[in-house]
Each structure stands twice: as C-alpha cells, then as structure tokens.
Amino acid sequence: MAFFRSVSALSKLRSRVGQQTGLSNSVRWLQTQTSHNTDLKSELQELIPEYQERVKKLKKDYGKVELGNTTVDMVIGGMRGMTALLWLGSAVDPEEGIRFRGMSIPECQKALPTAIPGGEPLPEGILWLLLTGKIPSKEQVDSLSQELRSRATVPGFAYKAIDALPVSAHPMTQFATGVMALQVESEFQKAHQSGIHKTKYWEPTYEDCMNLIARVPAVAAYVYRRIYKDGKIIPMDDSLDYGANYSHMLGFDDPQMLEFMRLYITIHSDHEGGNVSSHTAHLVASPLSDPYLAFAAALNGLAGPLHGLANQEVLRWIRAVVAHFGTPHINEEQLKDYILKTLNSGQVVPGFGHGVLRKTDPRYTCQREFALKHLPDDPLFLLVSKLKDIVPPILTQLGKVKNPWPNVDAHSGVLLNYYGLTEENYFTVLFGVSRSFGVGPQLIWDRALGMPLERPKSVTLERLEELCAKAGSS
Numbered sequence: 469m470a471f472f473r474s475v476s477a478l479s480k481l482r483s484r485v486g487q488q489t490g491l492s493n494s495v496r497w498l499q500t501q502t503s504h505n506t507d508l509k510s511e512l513q514e515l516i517p518e519y520q521e522r523v524k525k526l527k528k529d530y531g532k533v534e535l536g537n538t539t540v541d542m543v544i545g546g547m548r549g550m551t552a553l554l555w556l557g558s559a560v561d562p563e564e565g566i567r568f569r570g571m572s573i574p575e576c577q578k579a580l581p582t583a584i585p586g587g588e589p590l591p592e593g594i595l596w597l598l599l600t601g602k603i604p605s606k607e608q609v610d611s612l613s614q615e616l617r618s619r620a621t622v623p624g625f626a627y628k629a630i631d632a633l634p635v636s637a638h639p640m641t642q643f644a645t646g647v648m649a650l651q652v653e654s655e656f657q658k659a660h661q662s663g664i665h666k667t668k669y670w671e672p673t674y675e676d677c678m679n680l681i682a683r684v685p686a687v688a689a690y691v692y693r694r695i696y697k698d699g700k701i702i703p704m705d706d707s708l709d710y711g712a713n714y715s716h717m718l719g720f721d722d723p724q725m726l727e728f729m730r731l732y733i734t735i736h737s738d739h740e741g742g743n744v745s746s747h748t749a750h751l752v753a754s755p756l757s758d759p760y761l762a763f764a765a766a767l768n769g770l771a772g773p774l775h776g777l778a779n780q781e782v783l784r785w786i787r788a789v790v791a792h793f794g795t796p797h798i799n800e801e802q803l804k805d806y807i808l809k810t811l812n813s814g815q816v817v818p819g820f821g822h823g824v825l826r827k828t829d830p831r832y833t834c835q836r837e838f839a840l841k842h843l844p845d846d847p848l849f850l851l852v853s854k855l856k857d858i859v860p861p862i863l864t865q866l867g868k869v870k871n872p873w874p875n876v877d878a879h880s881g882v883l884l885n886y887y888g889l890t891e892e893n894y895f896t897v898l899f900g901v902s903r904s905f906g907v908g909p910q911l912i913w914d915r916a917l918g919m920p921l922e923r924p925k926s927v928t929l930e931r932l933e934e935l936c937a938k939a940g941s942s
C-alpha cells in the first residue's frame with residue numbers, strides 16, 4: 469500500500485508542478501528533474517539504486533498482480549496486445565503515438581537542446597533523456613557530444629570485415645557485419661571472462677553501448693561511401709555534433725540536411741520495447757550476450773521489409789509509380805488504380821499500417837511539418853501528401869487492416885531524396901544508427917536492474933487444440 473501511496477503522491481506532485489508552469493505534466497515533471505552533472509555515467513550511477521529499489525519492491529510485493537490474459541489470438545497472432553516486457557525509454561499509445569520518457573515529439577522539439585536557435589533537437593539530448601529520464605541542458609548535451617566523439621575511433625578490422633563482402637551486398641548486410649566486427653572490442657565480454665561481479669555488469673555494458681553508439685555513424689558512412697562513392701571516405705569533423713557529423717561523413721553538409729538528420733535520429737531512436745529490432749536486442753542480450761551481439765541481431769530484424777526496410781520499399785514503390793505514369797503529377801483515379809494493382813498482386817502498400825498505432829504516426833506528422841517548411845513544392849513530397857489521403861480509405865475497404873494510416877517510413881525517403889541521399893537501399897542503415905540510441909540505454913538498464921534471461925513458454929499445435937476443445941466444452 470505504501471508503494472501505491474507514494475505513486476499517488478508523485479502524480480499529485482507532478483500535476484501541481486504542471487499547473488504552476490502551464491506546460492504539459494510530463495515535461496514539467498521532467499524539468500524539475502534536471503541536474504548539473506555533465507558526465508552521463510555519473511548521472512546514471514546516482515539513479516541506479518532508486519530504480520533497483522522500485523523493481524525490487526514490485527517483485528517482492530506485487531509479483532502476482534495480473535496485467536491481462538494470454539489468448540489464443542496472442543499466441544498465433546504475433547503476441548499483439550500482450551504486455552510482456554519492461555522498457556524504460558518510451559511507450560507507444562495506439563491513438564497518440566510515441567512518448568519518450570513521457571514526452572511527445574512536439575514536447576521534445578520544444579524542450580531538448582538544439583544546434584541552432586529554434587532548430588531540431590540534438591540526438592545527444594534524446595540519448596540523455598532515454599537513459600536518465602531527465603531533460604539535459606545544452607552544457608550536458610555538449611559534454612555528451614564530446615564524449616561520443618572521443619569514443620568514435622573504429623578499429624581497422626571492422627572496415628576489413630566489410631571489405632570482405634561484395635560491394636553489391638545490401639547496405640544492411642554490410643552495416644550489420646561491421647557492427648559484428650566491433651564486438652571484438654567488447655568490454656562486457658572481457659569483464660565477464662575475468663569474473664566481474666553481477667552487480668557491476670552495467671558498467672562495462674555502459675562502455676560498450678556508448679562505444680557502439682559513438683562508432684556506428686563511421687561504420688554506416690563507410691558502407692555508404694564504399695557502395696555509392698567509389699570508397700572515398702570522409703573523416704569525422706571534431707567540431708560537429710553527432711547528427712551533423714554522420715551527415716558530413718556521408719557527404720551531405722547542407723545545413724538543412726544536418727537539421728533533418730538531427731530530427732531523423734531523434735524520432736527513430738526508440739519505439740517502446742515490443743518492436744522487432746528493440747525486442748530482438750533485449751532478448752539476445754538477456755543471456756548476457758554483449759551489446760554488440762545484441763545490436764547486430766536487432767539490425768537483422770530491422771532489415772525486414774515489414775519493419776525498418778519499409779522506408780526503402782516506400783521510395784522504391786513511389787519511384788515505380790512515377791516510372792509507370794511517366795510523371796510525379798498523377799491524378800487520384802490513376803493512383804487508386806495503382807494501389808489496387810499492388811494489393812491485388814498480394815503485396816502490402818509500404819509505409820501504411822502498424823502493429824500498435826491506430827492513428828497517423830506522429831513521426832510521420834513531424835516529418836511532414838519539416839517538409840512543409842523546407843520543401844513544400846517538391847514533386848515527390850506532393851505525391852506522398854496525396855497518398856496519405858488516398859491510401860487509408862482503400863486499406864479500410866479491405867476490412868482487415870487494423871490501421872490504415874501512414875507510419876514513419878511513409879515519409880522519410882522523400883526528404884532524404886530531396887537532400888541528395890537518393891539511394892533508397894541505404895535508408896534502413898540510417899534507421900539502424902538511430903535505433904542504437906533506444907536499444908543502448910535499455911541494455912544498460914537491463915543489466916543495472918538484473919533483468920533475467922528471457923524464456924517464454926511455447927505450446928504445440930496439438931496442445932493448443934486440446935486446450936481450446938476443453939475451453940469450448942466447458
């Protein structure tokens with residue numbers, strides 16, 4: 469009871485803080501939570517005992533509280549709607565979409581530090597927020613930026629591992645190979661071999677995750693330059709923040725593209741724990757596989773066309789539409805016919821639908837706002853805008869699609885294309901770099917909270933039928 473009393477006191481306090489400042493409750497609460505530690509690890513170290521206590525209490529006093537029933541639909545329906553994971557960084561509401569530590573995307577855009585006045589959030593800010601639940605100051609974000617740059621040196625053998633693949637290998641295959649090679653330097657793996665005490669697991673995990681996050685842009689940019697720019701590599705620029713540096717190493721220095729990259733990484737970072745890539749990382753790390761092994765596995769899930777690869781598929785599909793009609797200026801009837809042709813050939817319309825969301829993805833909306841501001845007349849943007857109105861009624865008519873609205877992947881491609889990143893097969897690599905920001909913090913918390921090996925129960929088809937027959941006859 470004391471636990472619930474303290475939770476209720478906490479929400480009353482949050483609401484009071486909110487009324488005083490006129491901001492939304494979650495942001496106001498987080499603003500009261502700011503601190504002056506410029507070192508992220510020290511900040512985390514201070515938080516860990518409190519979180520450990522909260523989890524211990526739940527386990528001890530509330531272990532038998534039910535969170536819902538497991539149904540046959542869940543078992544044969546991809547576990548939709550089954551609450552089965554603890555994930556600290558973010559939560560997805562079906563109607564409202566993502567909240568990072570309680571903050572919506574517009575709230576993050578307002579509250580997180582930026583590179584330019586009124587600009588997009590710096591990705592370092594979302595990393596700080598996801599890991600600590602606190603809104604960082606500009607000073608904290610700058611210090612983290614510096615820390616990431618100091619960790620960013622990629623060992624030569626990672627590039628050699630990529631070079632062993634044919635240049636024609638898919639960019640995600642090359643990227644995941646580079647990440648696997650980084651595993652050779654895992655601090656966690658070394659510490660575990662040397663017999664580190666389990667209460668200290670989070671520390672080498674922190675080192676691995678920060679090194680991983682710091683190094684993936686260079687690996688990812690190497691893949692891009694190797695495949696599309698004759699292997700002419702652009703080194704990191706010590707004066708740039710994380711998002712700008714990644715864009716720079718890819719070869720794009722337009723200030724608007726730098727802003728888009730910062731926004732892109734921020735909004736693609738996390739999408740609660742059940743999505744394929746995040747869940748994969750959490751599962752693979754649960755038997756104490758190190759963060760590199762876990763994140764490489766996550767990338768392999770992200771590379772599926774129903775998940776992260778959808779952004780590539782969207783631009784490919786849009787290009788096929790334009791090629792079919794010979795122009796991006798296509799009327800409604802023509803578009804409807806093309807969409808029906810896609811559906812009738814047994815394919816999905818990429819960029820629409822979602823496993824959890826039941827409204828337009830707020831990540832789509834914020835990219836649309838960015839496009840309206842910076843490229844309102846781009847023909848492919850105008851086509852994407854038409855599709856957001858034309859596709860949903862057609863999907864709804866199928867009678868089986870639970871969410872006909874556009875998701876994040878419906879929009880990113882045309883923006884990247886506008887700024888000159890036209891090679892759609894590369895797009896999922898950008899998503900992968902961003903996802904390290906969500907996966908890394910959770911893996912650190914998994915070890916800090918002593919999360920156990922993940923091992924749900926499965927059931928055979930015969931047993932399932934037997935259980936259903938029994939339930940039917942009773």
Ligand SMILES: CC(=O)SCCNC(=O)CCNC(=O)[C@H](O)C(C)(C)COP(=O)(O)OP(=O)(O)OC[C@H]1O[C@@H](n2cnc3c(N)ncnc32)[C@H](O)[C@@H]1OP(=O)(O)O
Pocket residue numbers: 773774775776778811815816817818819820821822823824863868869870871875876877
């Ligand atoms: C970052 C991300 O991962 S966001 C998602 C990116 N993926 C895409 O954009 C691919 C297109 N979308 C889809 O395939 C789906 O909507 C998914 C995979 C995202 C979600 O899948 P589910 O949760 O199973 O969706 P839902 O319950 O609505 O599916 C029911 C039926 O509608 C179909 N459906 C769902 N979305 C679409 C779509 N965009 N086009 C055509 N059919 C669709 C499903 O294929 C399924 O058909 P089936 O019963 O014949 O197998």
Ligand SMILES: O=C([O-])CC(=O)C(=O)O
Pocket residue numbers: 738739742743744745823824876
């Ligand atoms: O939540 C999901 O299932 C997919 C998604 O949008 C993401 O991982 O970003």
